[in-house]
Amino acid sequence: MNMNERFEAYIASDAKIEPKDWMPDAYRKTLIRQISQHAHSEVVGMLPEGNWVTRAPSLLRKSILLAKVQDEAGHGLYLYSACETLGVSRDDLIADLHSGKAKYSSIFNYPATSWADMGTIGWLVDGAAIMNQVPLCKTSYGPYARAMVRVCKEESFHQRQGFQILLALCNGTEEQKAMAQESINRWWWPALMMFGPRDEDSQHTEESMRWRIKRFTNDELRQKFIDMTVPQAELLGLTIPDPDLKWNEERGHYDFGEINWEEFYHVIRGNGPCNKERIAARQQAHDEGAWVREAALAHSKKRAAQSSTHAA
Amino acid sequence: MAAQEHIRYIARLGDDAVVLGQRLSEWCGHGPILEEDIALTNLSLDYIGQARALYTHAGALEAQGHGEDHFAYFRDEEAFENHLMVELPKGDFGFTVMRQFLFATFAYLRMEALAGQTTDPELAAIAAKSVKELRYHVEHARDWVVRLGDGTAESRERLHRSLEQLWPYTGELFTPDAVDTWAETAGMAPDLARLKARWDDVITAALTEATLGRPEDGWMQAGGKAGRHTEHLGYLLAEMQSLARKHPGVTW
Ligand SMILES: [Fe+2]
Numbered sequence A: 001m002n003m004n005e006r007f008e009a010y011i012a013s014d015a016k017i018e019p020k021d022w023m024p025d026a027y028r029k030t031l032i033r034q035i036s037q038h039a040h041s042e043v044v045g046m047l048p049e050g051n052w053v054t055r056a057p058s059l060l061r062k063s064i065l066l067a068k069v070q071d072e073a074g075h076g077l078y079l080y081s082a083c084e085t086l087g088v089s090r091d092d093l094i095a096d097l098h099s100g101k102a103k104y105s106s107i108f109n110y111p112a113t114s115w116a117d118m119g120t121i122g123w124l125v126d127g128a129a130i131m132n133q134v135p136l137c138k139t140s141y142g143p144y145a146r147a148m149v150r151v152c153k154e155e156s157f158h159q160r161q162g163f164q165i166l167l168a169l170c171n172g173t174e175e176q177k178a179m180a181q182e183s184i185n186r187w188w189w190p191a192l193m194m195f196g197p198r199d200e201d202s203q204h205t206e207e208s209m210r211w212r213i214k215r216f217t218n219d220e221l222r223q224k225f226i227d228m229t230v231p232q233a234e235l236l237g238l239t240i241p242d243p244d245l246k247w248n249e250e251r252g253h254y255d256f257g258e259i260n261w262e263e264f265y266h267v268i269r270g271n272g273p274c275n276k277e278r279i280a281a282r283q284q285a286h287d288e289g290a291w292v293r294e295a296a297l298a299h300s301k302k303r304a305a306q307s308s309t310h311a312a
Numbered sequence B: 001m002a003a004q005e006h007i008r009y010i011a012r013l014g015d016d017a018v019v020l021g022q023r024l025s026e027w028c029g030h031g032p033i034l035e036e037d038i039a040l041t042n043l044s045l046d047y048i049g050q051a052r053a054l055y056t057h058a059g060a061l062e063a064q065g066h067g068e069d070h071f072a073y074f075r076d077e078e079a080f081e082n083h084l085m086v087e088l089p090k091g092d093f094g095f096t097v098m099r100q101f102l103f104a105t106f107a108y109l110r111m112e113a114l115a116g117q118t119t120d121p122e123l124a125a126i127a128a129k130s131v132k133e134l135r136y137h138v139e140h141a142r143d144w145v146v147r148l149g150d151g152t153a154e155s156r157e158r159l160h161r162s163l164e165q166l167w168p169y170t171g172e173l174f175t176p177d178a179v180d181t182w183a184e185t186a187g188m189a190p191d192l193a194r195l196k197a198r199w200d201d202v203i204t205a206a207l208t209e210a211t212l213g214r215p216e217d218g219w220m221q222a223g224g225k226a227g228r229h230t231e232h233l234g235y236l237l238a239e240m241q242s243l244a245r246k247h248p249g250v251t252w
């Protein structure tokens, strides 16, 4: 057996690959792409919710939202660290985000224009993220799998908190309920797009499945998400904006309407409502922080020099 | 019924916390590095948590059915009695950490004293919890003040400018008004002159280590505790209160 065959057999036995293990270049590249994309999504994902932190309508909601956005920053950190075990630096990964070379989840290119969006993002977006991410807790690359265990625990909190925001709105005044419905109308389809293109159009699925980086296909996860979410929407008393949505007894699943794939590809290509703003906001934070990072480095060098002269 | 001064004393502790917490939350998603994004959000969360406890206590003393959100969302600018320093715009990261250092050191010493008094046991319990948080705030801010002061020429210059801007707002921290005097006489609040001596020591030592030195005490701004504010508080409150006021009386 050559290295490649040994690797494939090792993976097939469900064993974990660790940073020092030999791995094919393509496996390493796929992981770097996927983990960094995931890390960037966490960080860019802070922006739409950050948009409501200062306007949260109660101190309790403000605290919960702040803590949630903080968790997302933490997820970004674990994932950048997991990615660094593959031999890339966080600085380079961030530069790729800013240059547009690296992608992040397209969902964050939609604007959060109402308070209800804080509920919908938690419920649908974190909900879809969980669907995508729970299988990753068993992914073949050890550091990624371990990071995902921590991430998933927090994501399910986020989903529950999002649901609770919507529940409060749905139990509230007519205006509050309308706010919740309007929000679902905007986010439902983009949330379904989070599972990526249809299986037959997905470039990476087959190889990623074989390497056990991915464990379910895009369409399988999308269906699972819909089946889970529809009863929750009924519980809230909200209408899902899909006239073709109905239970299919034979399949044991919900049938649903066609996703607007043209919109999907447009947003990926950078034409979503907020693509440019999101990157500009990240770039600005990075640029405005440059003097802080330089100063921290200069200071630690001074201190190191001082302590070595003291030691000498 | 509790004395008006007692209620006001507690509510203004909450005002300091909520206004500073709101300012810090503006960093959420925009920090210079991810680690500091998390740290600043943490500080914000601590202050919002302190404000909630303090407002709830003030509402209970007042006994008019006002909960924490009444104080934060349904009072106008002139009813807020926070120190002016906390309402100033967040500025750059250097301004934020310098304000944190100057203010959190004061807040820490104040809460430490409040944790030790027995006139208001509920306040003592809130203060005891807050002291632990504020101790970290002081450490975090002090580290950054030293790092940026003794970092690059640019960072030193920026930090120096922030210090000069903030210094005129430090006088108000230690100038007692009628409410402070009432609270001190009641055995609740610390003597601000004594607090200042300790604050001076901590601040001078850190500013020296940061190679910045201590500014001259010149004219000091005041008015926050009397509800006379800078132009900035109105915008902060307009933003914070906008949604809550659009839907008064609802549950979120
Ligand atoms: Fe996350």
Ligand SMILES: [Fe+2]
Binding pocket: A072, A126, A154, A155, A158
């Ligand atoms: Fe999340």
